[in-house]
Amino acid sequence: MFTGVSGITFYEKELNFFCKLIENSRIRTTIISDFRKTDDIDMGIRRTLGLRKDYEELFFRHPKDQTIIKLKDSFGCRYFFLPLPDKGQAETLIVGPYITDLISKEDIEKEALSYSLSAGVIKNIQKYFSIVPYISDDTFINLSVNCLCETLFKTDEFVVENIQTEDINDISTLILGKHTDEADSPLVSIQMIEKAYEQENKLLDAISQGLVHKAETFFTTGKPSDMLESRVTDKLRNAKNFLIVLNTLSRKAVEQGGVHPIYIDNTSSDFAMKIEACQTTEECDELFFSLVRKYSRLVQKHSQKNYSLLVQKVITCIDSDIAADLSLKTQAKLLNVNPSYLSSLFKKETGVTLTDYVNKKRVERAKQLLKAGHTQIQNVSQCCGIYDVNYFTKIFKKYEGVTPKEYRESKKA
Numbered sequence: 001m002f003t004g005v006s007g008i009t010f011y012e013k014e015l016n017f018f019c020k021l022i023e024n025s026r027i028r029t030t031i032i033s034d035f036r037k038t039d040d041i042d043m044g045i046r047r048t049l050g051l052r053k054d055y056e057e058l059f060f061r062h063p064k065d066q067t068i069i070k071l072k073d074s075f076g077c078r079y080f081f082l083p084l085p086d087k088g089q090a091e092t093l094i095v096g097p098y099i100t101d102l103i104s105k106e107d108i109e110k111e112a113l114s115y116s117l118s119a120g121v122i123k124n125i126q127k128y129f130s131i132v133p134y135i136s137d138d139t140f141i142n143l144s145v146n147c148l149c150e151t152l153f154k155t156d157e158f159v160v161e162n163i164q165t166e167d168i169n170d171i172s173t174l175i176l177g178k179h180t181d182e183a184d185s186p187l188v189s190i191q192m193i194e195k196a197y198e199q200e201n202k203l204l205d206a207i208s209q210g211l212v213h214k215a216e217t218f219f220t221t222g223k224p225s226d227m228l229e230s231r232v233t234d235k236l237r238n239a240k241n242f243l244i245v246l247n248t249l250s251r252k253a254v255e256q257g258g259v260h261p262i263y264i265d266n267t268s269s270d271f272a273m274k275i276e277a278c279q280t281t282e283e284c285d286e287l288f289f290s291l292v293r294k295y296s297r298l299v300q301k302h303s304q305k306n307y308s309l310l311v312q313k314v315i316t317c318i319d320s321d322i323a324a325d326l327s328l329k330t331q332a333k334l335l336n337v338n339p340s341y342l343s344s345l346f347k348k349e350t351g352v353t354l355t356d357y358v359n360k361k362r363v364e365r366a367k368q369l370l371k372a373g374h375t376q377i378q379n380v381s382q383c384c385g386i387y388d389v390n391y392f393t394k395i396f397k398k399y400e401g402v403t404p405k406e407y408r409e410s411k412k413a
Contacts, residue, residue, distance in 0.1 A: 009086050014151045015152075018147075026133040027095060027098045031094075033091045041094060042073070045125070067159040068158060069081035070161070072164040072165065075129075076100075078097065078099065079096030079097055080094070080096060080145050097132055097133075099129070100134075108129060109122055109126070131199055204249055204250065205253075207253045209257060210257060210299030211296060216292070243291065244272070247272060251264050251268045253295065257305060259299055260319075267294060267295065271287070271291055307349050311345060311346055313335060314335070314346060315357075322365050323382070323384060324385060342354070359395050362386060362395070365383070367407065371408070381404075
């Protein structure tokens with residue numbers, strides 16, 4: 001949520017780089033000039049719980065020149081406050097919130113119930129901790145902040161002011177000490193819900209672009225099954241239900257990413273069976289990561305969004321049946337276009353000729369079959385749509401540098 005830098009400063013590039021780096025860890029960076037105009041530094045949790053006074057006392061602070069404030073609040077959330085020099089008005093860069101100690105839903109419920117907090121309050125706190133980034137070791141964050149401060153202050157001699165409030169018991173006392181109708185209201189949890197959906201949309205966007213590394217950054221909050229909102233009392237069933245929804249949403253995301261349904265269907269069906277086969281929440285957690293990576297890589301491998309509809313149809317036809325007649329003449333006839341036009345268009349968009357593309361696909365399929373078992377070379381050749389075994393051997397060696405037989409033998413070693 002980096003708001004940008006107003007005006008040109010000597011450190012603008014460094015600041016933008018720092019904010020991008022931190023945000024890739026899913027930690028927010030925000031620049032504020034007037035603290036009275038925002039109530040979202042803590043992602044809205046105090047507003048949700050009606051703790052305005054606590055919010056003002058905690059966050060309405062401008063760090064002194066060449067001073068960093070390191071803050072740990074009553075929720076165990078950590079922040080950095082950095083003054084930005086050379087500005088027309090005083091501006092503060094805020095990094096956070098994030099947590100370094102994982103807090104499960106059960107921990108929150110147990111603690112909150114001991115103080116007789118209402119179900120509405122407990123639910124809002126649980127939802128908050130499901131969206132706050134978890135960093136098991138924040139050494140990298142600390143070093144990054146220190147490096148930025150050396151640039152901002154043009155010296156490594158700056159002051160670090162540590163502020164730490166009481167633990168979550170203090171929050172419980174604050175809530176109990178006021179009328180909690182506001183905290184119980186379903187309307188005040190809207191922002192928490194919006195934040196959760198925002199994270200979900202970012203995850204699906206990363207999947208639709210095939211950005212595996214970016215998608216994986218959304219898993220810094222510990223085990224997915226510990227972070228899920230309880231829709232049913234059975235924790236395993238709750239995790240499975242979430243995976244079913246994620247499977248459906250991911251399927252639509254990769255379709256938007258330009259992947260044809262023929263590639264999606266098998267993946268979706270495979271995960272549907274694996275989900276129901278899970279016996280523990282730990283298996284669900286493993287499947288959660290596997291699902292996101294698999295769908296992201298599906299986009300990397302099969303996205304056709306940069307191709308014209310005509311070329312998309314050709315590629316889909318090739319991938320759907322590698323053993324079929326995939327010659328240029330046959331493809332052009334099926335699509336009712338001129339062979340020369342199709343050849344030129346395919347080469348222009350893919351960078352290779354249609355024949356070369358088909359041969360590479362057939363060799364890739366042949367490699368899978370050769371590694372899988374002891375099928376005769378002639379049968380492998382036929383399964384790949386090449387019925388002359390000598391020609392098949394020639395094509396295979398052209399792309400792999402060895403004959404099919406030599407390739408098989410090398411995989412046995």
